[in-house]
Amino acid sequence: MKFSPEEIESLSLQFESASPQEIIDWAVKNFCPNLALSSSFQTQSVPLIHMVKEAKPDMRIFFLDTGMHFWDTLFFREHLEQIWNLNIVDLRPDEKWRMVLRHFGHDLPQTDPNLCCFIRKVQPMQKAMDGLGAWITGIRREQTENRAHAKILEYKRDGLLRIAPLLNWTLDEVLDYISANNLPRHPMPLSRYPSIGCKPCTRAIQLGENERAGRWDGQGKTECGLHTEMFNQDIRAEGFKFK
Ligand code: SF4
Numbered sequence: 001m002k003f004s005p006e007e008i009e010s011l012s013l014q015f016e017s018a019s020p021q022e023i024i025d026w027a028v029k030n031f032c033p034n035l036a037l038s039s040s041f042q043t044q045s046v047p048l049i050h051m052v053k054e055a056k057p058d059m060r061i062f063f064l065d066t067g068m069h070f071w072d073t074l075f076f077r078e079h080l081e082q083i084w085n086l087n088i089v090d091l092r093p094d095e096k097w098r099m100v101l102r103h104f105g106h107d108l109p110q111t112d113p114n115l116c117c118f119i120r121k122v123q124p125m126q127k128a129m130d131g132l133g134a135w136i137t138g139i140r141r142e143q144t145e146n147r148a149h150a151k152i153l154e155y156k157r158d159g160l161l162r163i164a165p166l167l168n169w170t171l172d173e174v175l176d177y178i179s180a181n182n183l184p185r186h187p188m189p190l191s192r193y194p195s196i197g198c199k200p201c202t203r204a205i206q207l208g209e210n211e212r213a214g215r216w217d218g219q220g221k222t223e224c225g226l227h228t229e230m231f232n233q234d235i236r237a238e239g240f241k242f243k
Contacts, residue, residue, distance in 0.1 A: 002133075003030075005155060012153035020165035021051055023152065027134055027163050028056045034133035036060040036089075038125065038226070041077040042196040043186040047177040048138040048166055049080065058087050062128050065090040066120040067101075068109065068198035072187045079184065091124035109200035113216060117224040120198075125226055126157070134161040137227070140169050143195070143212055144222045157232045171211055197224070 003011070015023050027035055037052050039045045039061050052059050063077060081088050093101060097119050101108075108116035129135055135156075141148045147167075154162045166174070171194065178185065188196060192204035194211040203214040212222065225231060 002159075003161075008153045008155060008161065009151075012151045015152040016168065020048070020169070021055070023163065023165040024051050024055045024136065027136060027165075028059075031134040031161070032056060032059075034131070035136065036062055036128070036132055037136040038062040038064075039138065040064070040197065041073055041080065041186070042193075043178070043190055044171070044174055044195070045138055046080075046183045046185070047174055047181075048136070049084070049086070050177075050181060050183055051165070052136065053084055053086065057085070061086055061088045062125065063088055063090050064121050064124060065092050066198050067092075067105070068120065068200055070188065070196065070199050070202070073196060076184075076186045083184070089128065091128050093119050093124060094127070109198065113201065113219050113221055114225065114230070118230060122225040122230055126231065129160050130158075132160060134163055136163045136165065138166050139164050139227055140166050140171075140174075142170055146223055146228060150227070162227075 011026075015026075035056075037048065037059055039049055041063060049061065052061070077088065080086060101119070104111070105116075108119075139147050139150060141150065150164060150167060152164050152167050154164075156162050175190075177183075186193075186196065193202065193214065194205065195215055196202055197215055201216050201219070203217050205211070205214045216222065
């Protein structure tokens with residue numbers, strides 16, 4: 001179903017007081033089968049995967065296989081797939097980057113993390129989203145300055161609707177949901193790794209640091225690009241060149 005920008009703005013405001021499950025039910029009713037969830041398969045991801053599988057057990061779940069994950073994340077992805085019979089779709093960089101990644105891929109997280117994220121995350125997600133009507137994501141407002149300004153419903157490139165059912169949840173609410181439903185947790189300790197991405201770009205946080213302080217530390221970067229303007233751009237756009 002297609003909604004006008006005005007309808008989406010109005011619904012997004014209404015959903016500020018709705019539960020995540022109500023938002024997911026609305027998404028399933030209006031967009032299936034052209035609807036997918038993206039997940040990084042860390043502890044924070046578990047409540048949304050759990051809610052989505054309750055609402056629509058065969059929903060596609062996109063996982064970015066960057067080739068740079070912690071073993072623990074791959075193990076956890078495998079574990080959840082098995083116990084919940086999830087419909088996971090692994091997304092990989094386009095074949096055209098094969099030679100670039102073979103020669104420079106190992107160092108790219110340090111030499112040009114924006115290009116690295118574009119090749120390994122943003123472009124595979126752009127391709128996977130082609131033709132979809134809507135995309136469910138687990139971003140929360142308290143995570144970053146950029147996310148603090150997000151809306152629950154937002155149109156992105158090519159009329160794709162991004163749906164963020166947990167946007168208003170705090171990390172404590174995420175953990176309460178996990179405890180209340182006795183859900184599994186990523187093997188890395190949450191107190192040191194509350195936010196987990198690729199191995200070269202994730203460090204343990206210290207007591208009192210923001211939950212995402214360990215992501216791209218010292219790189220001047222807080223987002224991979226899936227939730228910034230980078231998602232609306234292509235590789236020819238200014239700013240995504242080799243350094
Ligand atoms: S998080 Fe790091 S390793 Fe992963 S794609 Fe981005 S820059 Fe590359």
